[in-house]
Amino acid sequence: MLYRLAFAAVALSAAAACNGEDSAAVQPIADAPAAPAPTPSPSPSPSGTPVAGTPFARAVIADFDAPWAMTFLPDRRMLVTEKKGDLLLVAADGATRRTIATIDVGSAGQGGLMDVVLAPDFATSKRVYFSYSAAGQGGKGVVLARGVLSGDAGPERLASIETLYRATPLVTGDGHYSGRIAFSPDGQYLFFTNGERQKFTPAQDKTGSLGKVLRLTPDGKPAANNPLAAQGFLPEVWSYGHRNLLGIAFDAQGNLWQQEMGPKGGDELNLVLPGRNYGWPNVSNGSNYDGSDIPDHAPGDGYEAPKAWWNPVISPGGLMIYSGDLFPQYKGDAFIGGLSSQSLVRVDLNGTNASKGDQWSVGARIREVEQGPDGAIYVLEDGGDSQGRLLRLTPAS
Ligand SMILES: [Ca+2]
Ligand SMILES: [Ca+2]
Numbered sequence: 001m002l003y004r005l006a007f008a009a010v011a012l013s014a015a016a017a018c019n020g021e022d023s024a025a026v027q028p029i030a031d032a033p034a035a036p037a038p039t040p041s042p043s044p045s046p047s048g049t050p051v052a053g054t055p056f057a058r059a060v061i062a063d064f065d066a067p068w069a070m071t072f073l074p075d076r077r078m079l080v081t082e083k084k085g086d087l088l089l090v091a092a093d094g095a096t097r098r099t100i101a102t103i104d105v106g107s108a109g110q111g112g113l114m115d116v117v118l119a120p121d122f123a124t125s126k127r128v129y130f131s132y133s134a135a136g137q138g139g140k141g142v143v144l145a146r147g148v149l150s151g152d153a154g155p156e157r158l159a160s161i162e163t164l165y166r167a168t169p170l171v172t173g174d175g176h177y178s179g180r181i182a183f184s185p186d187g188q189y190l191f192f193t194n195g196e197r198q199k200f201t202p203a204q205d206k207t208g209s210l211g212k213v214l215r216l217t218p219d220g221k222p223a224a225n226n227p228l229a230a231q232g233f234l235p236e237v238w239s240y241g242h243r244n245l246l247g248i249a250f251d252a253q254g255n256l257w258q259q260e261m262g263p264k265g266g267d268e269l270n271l272v273l274p275g276r277n278y279g280w281p282n283v284s285n286g287s288n289y290d291g292s293d294i295p296d297h298a299p300g301d302g303y304e305a306p307k308a309w310w311n312p313v314i315s316p317g318g319l320m321i322y323s324g325d326l327f328p329q330y331k332g333d334a335f336i337g338g339l340s341s342q343s344l345v346r347v348d349l350n351g352t353n354a355s356k357g358d359q360w361s362v363g364a365r366i367r368e369v370e371q372g373p374d375g376a377i378y379v380l381e382d383g384g385d386s387q388g389r390l391l392r393l394t395p396a397s
Contacts, residue, residue, distance in 0.1 A: 048394055054344075054360040055327075056377070056393040062094030063389045067380045069115045069318070069368050070390070074123060076373050080380070080390070083112030087130065089149075089156055094390060101147060101158035105132040106140050109174020114142070119218065120187030126150065128158060129190070131179035139170035142177040144192050144220055164220025165236075167194045167209045171202075176244040176261075180319075185254055189223050190216045191238065191272075193245035193258065200281040203241050206233045211280060213239045213248070213258060213272055227275030241278035241303060247319025248272070251349055252332060259319050259336055262286035263294070265311035269334065270304065271352050279303035286311060307354035308347055314359065315339035317382065318368035321349065324375030326394060333357065337366030339382055344369070344393075364389075 048057030066083040073079065076092040079100075087101040105113050111133030119127035126149045134143045144165040147158035167177075178195030196203040196211035203211025206228075215223045215238040222229075222236035229235040247259040256272040266286025270278055283303050284294040297305035318337040322330045334354065336345040342364055346357040365382035372378050372392065381388035 048392065050396045051360075051362065051393075054362070055396050056360070057396045059392045059394070061378070061390040061392050062090060062097070063387045064088070064380070064383070065387060066112070066383045066385050067367065067388045067390070068112060070370050070378065070380055071117050072370070072373055073118070078390075079116045079118075079128065081113045081116050081130065083107055083114075083385075085113045085132070087113065087116065087128075087158060090390075098155060100149070100156055101161065103130070103132050103145075103161075104134070106135045106174070107133075111140060111174045111177055114177065114179040115181045117181045117183065119146070120183050129164075129181055131177075131181060131192070133174075133177050133179070134166075136166070136170050139172045140174065140177075141167035141170045141197075142179040142194060143167070144179075144181070144190075144216070165192060165214070165216060168234075169202075169208050169210070171197050171199055171210070173198055178242075178245040178260075180246060180248045182248045182250060182256070183218075184256075185250055187218075190218055190220070191248055191256065192216055193242070193248050195244040196242065196280065203243065203280045204277075204282065206231070209234055209236065211240060211242045212237045213242065213245065238274055239272055239276050239278060239304075241276075241280050241282070242270075243280040243284075246317050247336065249319050249321045249334075251321045251334075252323055253351070255349075255352055257319065257321065257334060257349070257354075259316040261315060262309070262311075262313060264289050264291075265313055266294075267310040267313045267316055268306035269308040269316075269336070269347055269354055270306050271354075273304065276304040277302065279305075285309045286313070307352075308356050310356075312341075314341040314343060314345050315365075316345070317366055318370075318380075320369040320371055320377070322371055322377070324371055326375030327377070335369045335377060337369045337379060339365045339367065342366070344377075344379060 048059035068081045070080045078090040080088045085103045085105040088097045089100045090097045114131045116130045129146045147161040150159040175198040176195035178193040180193045182191045192214045194209045214236040228237045244261040258272045263286045266284040316336045317339040320335045334347040344360045348355045367382035368380035370378045377393040
């Protein structure tokens, strides 16, 4: 029960009923009281410090300047994005790093260099996909791009960078870009999230990509036979009625899951089904920031309801579905990084259903959750506009 009490304290003190995407309040994780000397263990290493109230031991791997996302290379090195535009190639132990690309991003507000994922055929293609915010005529929008990790002629760098897709329309402001990327298990499709840019109604607008999940080819073109084109939507749209989608991932059964930030309350974990309308801004289990009500999701309203939702909010910042062996009890579960809630959240996935599991207070805004090749859980602290750490979580005992 300790973690529940700890979380309750955080929720009360941090007014966590509002989503904290805009908040820059950052508290580093305090080191736990002096731990006994670590007993040698063959794997994994390094051993960590127990985190009170959680089943985890924590090792600090590295820190970064406002990190946003990460992924692992087959050789266990890591790619990490920093919001201001640097893409870093980081040694597996975190000790060394190299900037392999600097992207010209509009890093104001929530904009910046955002997600990074490997191509399904990375072993041969060396392709790396990423997203960022960029300005153009009429405003700003999220962009999908890719490059090739090249080290043939000296130090590794990201070469042959090409823009694949640009959200439309460009609008003012610096919020709710989303920009998360997931490939389908067969590698044929790229799912790309476009947030509604804090403009509400674009999520229901057929003529734009905002507030949508898109299904693209790996070249960034609309995939064939998407479900809403016949109804007049853009041909790349897979589902709509979304708000700010900061996590998207497939589970081992091939189900696609997506998390999004609700307004004042109403954060959602959704099962993404083709052609469905997820309701924003017409329905939400939260309410508007000005206090006005929004009708809740309700049976028969025509909108796809979330499989799990949160009030007070957790401010979901990153999504990972665990498939490793280091935490056998969590295999198949979803892990969500909480921003304003400063927590790591676990959700039980059972087929196409989900139920809330644990919410561990960790004392820092969590932007990204990733599974390591060793089965450890890696989290990136958000850092606001300053330093955020990469932490490696292993079983506490
Ligand atoms: Ca990632
Ligand atoms: Ca919804």
